[in-house]
Each structure stands twice: as C-alpha cells, then as structure tokens.
Amino acid sequence: MEKLKILVVDDESRMRKLVRDFLVKKDFEVVEAEDGEEALNKFYEQKDIALIILDVMMPKINGWEVCKEIRESSKTPIIMLTAKGEESDELMGFDIGADEYISKPFSPKILVARVEAILRRTGKKEEENLEISGITIDRLGHQVLVDGKELELSYKEFELLTYFIENKGIALSREKILNHVWNYDYFGDARTIDTHVKKLRSKLGEKGGYIKTIWGMGYKFEVGE
Amino acid sequence: MEKLKILVVDDESRMRKLVRDFLVKKDFEVVEAEDGEEALNKFYEQKDIALIILDVMMPKINGWEVCKEIRESSKTPIIMLTAKGEESDELMGFDIGADEYISKPFSPKILVARVEAILRRTGKKEEENLEISGITIDRLGHQVLVDGKELELSYKEFELLTYFIENKGIALSREKILNHVWNYDYFGDARTIDTHVKKLRSKLGEKGGYIKTIWGMGYKFEVGE
DNA sequence: AGGAAATTTCACAGATTTGCCATAATCATA
C-alpha cells in the first residue's frame, strides 16, 4: 500500500525532524518545507500531499497566509501549530479553514494521533488495495485473495468485508454498518448483518475469527489477541 | 446529527436574544436562562448541554458562582462574559475553570467563532484514547487495556469506566451517572450502579481502588491518595 | 417465465449481561 504523504512546514529544522521521526515511525512519508514559500511550492509540485502540518510563525509567508492560499484551491487537511494558546491565533486558525489547531509545546504522540484521526475522517484511499494478515482486498477487481488464493464472495459480502477491514480495530455498531454498507434508505432488519457475518466468517475459515463480536454493540475486525 | 445545545445565561434579554440569533444561525440549539439560579436548574435538567455562555454580572447568583458550582461536577465548556477587560476578572475566570473569557462589548461573530473552536477542540475526544496510570481506553475499538493487556468488559462496564475516566477527579452523583451512562428512559434503581462498580473494581484488580466511593453522594475516579 | 444465487427474515437455543435482593460490612454521628 502507498504511504500517505504529509507536508511538514516549520522554520526550525529541529522541530521538523522531531515531527518527521514520529510520522515516519507511523509509516507516513514526510515532505519538509522550511518556510511558507517553499511550502506552497512543494504543495503544488507534489500532487498527492494528504495532509499539511503548518507552523504559524515563519519568515516570508506565515502560516496563516499559507493556509489561506491553499484553501483557495484545495481541501487538503491542515493542522496549524502555534506558540502558546494565543486566542486570536486560534480564532483565525479556524476561520481560514484549518482543520486542527495544536499549540506548542505539544506531545508528538498527540500530533500523530490527530493526524491519524483526520486522515481517518477524510479517508482518501478509494482505489488502493487493502491488505491485512493474508487477506488482500482488490477494490478495483472487486475480489478478495486469502493467502494468495481467490475467495469467492457475493457483492454484499465483499462490501461488508471491505468495510470491516477499512475500519479495522474500530468497533462498528450495526447501525453504522447498515449505513455504510447498505444504502442509507435501507430500513430492514439489522440482524441481517449477523447472517452476512456468519457467511463471511465461515468463508474466511480460520481467519473468520478476526471478525470479533462486541456484545451489545456490534462487530470489529481485529487481527490477533 | 443532533444539534448541539448551548446554554446562554445573561440577565439582559436583549443580550440573550442577540447571542441566540447568531448561534441559531450557526445551527446550534439555544437554551436561555436569565439568572444564575435558573442557569443551574436548566443545566441540571437538560442532560446534554454542550457549552455554557455565562455572563458574570447577574442578580442572585453571579457568574463566578455558577461556574464554580458547575465545575464541581462537570467539565462542560464555559465561556464567561464580563464587562470591561478587568484583569482580575479574567484571572478568576480561568482559575475557577472557565474555558474562555470574552469581555463586553464583543462582536457576536467572535463569540460564535470561539464557541465553534471550543466545541471543536473538546468534541474531538470521540476519537482519541484516554490513558491514565496504566489504563488505556480505546474508544474506537471499544476496549480497555490495562498495562497493555486487554481487559474484557461488558458494554455497560466499558461505558461506565469511560465515563469515570473522562471525568476523573470529579465526584459523580449516582443520578448523574445514571443520566450519562444509562439511557434517558431508564427508571430503575440507582443501586444498580453499585453493582457495576463492584464488577469494575473487581475486574480492574489493584487498579480497582481508583474508583473511590464518595459517601452519601456517589463515586469518583481518582488515581493515588 | 424458470431457475439459481443472493438477500432477508424469522425463530429458537444458547450465551451473556443486567438489574435487584438479601446480607454483611462500613461509615457518620450522637
């Protein structure tokens, strides 16, 4: 699977390195820029920046300007970093369309968590294959390979499994599943899901156990444990 | 999605109306109160106030008192409105746990921006993990790790523990717990909470002691002491 | 239209959870 590219903009190289290290550890690809101008250039050069982490205080063009400029033509998520919780800054941050606001000093852990949360929310992996512990989902081909061998699934089964794997580790209520895998105007019985889960589990064989039941709530796809 | 409820407290009806109009335009639901007493009542009646806008100067109970009282049992964001930018006021506002401080006169636009910023900031929590002294709550995964190991909890147990930890350090009455963790239409015995606390404590092992009993009142999650 | 495959619905058995009670243990206070 392609790594997601994140543009990190800060004039302090120490800060960029810090952030980069954490992001790389989480398997993102990092592009750096040390001022607003370079940031804009890199952003336009690379067409596939998935998210931007933007320091406010920078020489030449400051963070607000960069944010505004990018918002003219793109909805790429932006996280703003500002020194201390200056209120006016915060206000401006949201007004001009930043998605998040984190004040320095921050824990890299938090930053990474936010990044992941945002990317999850905006989820832009439409066309890529998903793979997890021997199960490969080929979206374009609409087929699933288990340990390299094709697994025959019906349409709904495929959609359901894909949804599970897209959201691995996340507990999904039946209602949520219904809304995503079925049409929004489906008013049938939520227990239908159970039946599909049953078939999925059985077709997945030993890997069927990855679809865990969360009693009183729904299901969750999770490997291990 | 449900509209978020905002409680607007000010003795001047003109001011309330002004604020309300702006908030309603931004698709919030507004509840009004014209003095501190009414504010507290409304706050406790409605279980789902998302944010409070609180004027300081008010008859009966003033804004500071209201803020303090609410903070005894809740972390609901509070924005204080005070006449003039008196520093002492501002300081006090933050000391007693207000989240923001806006001095009159202010532009409603600013107020709305702050409201949105705060809700954004605090609302994020849905997606983030909570961690405290070895107990990690993975909300998305609907599971709890104790010192890295998964702890099996039932649905209610999970909800209850999450609620405790979200409000760590705050004494929670049984009624309040009931209102948050149980459905609004539950009219059973408040003693049921005791039973769940019992199970939680037992499952948490030595960490079970963090759930403290507040005699005659309810419970509180607190590490140490 | 006929038939096969895919989806849903249904009902029941088996699990798990939840709420409540009785009793023991604690606490606050006179």
Place this chain on the structure above:
DNA sequence: TATGATTATGGCAAATCTGTGAAATTTCCT
C-alpha cells in the same frame, strides 16, 4: 460505642443479545 444510614458483595432470575439453520423474498440471468 451504639445506631441509623449507606455501601459492598455474592447470588439469581429476567432481560437482552448473538449464532444458526431454514424458509421466504428478491434479484439476476437465460
């Protein structure tokens, strides 16, 4: 320390939820 009030606990029955197999429907092809 005695007493009334409040909380802790173990146990139980009722309520709730899930897994399944099978039947009922719908969809899709030919």
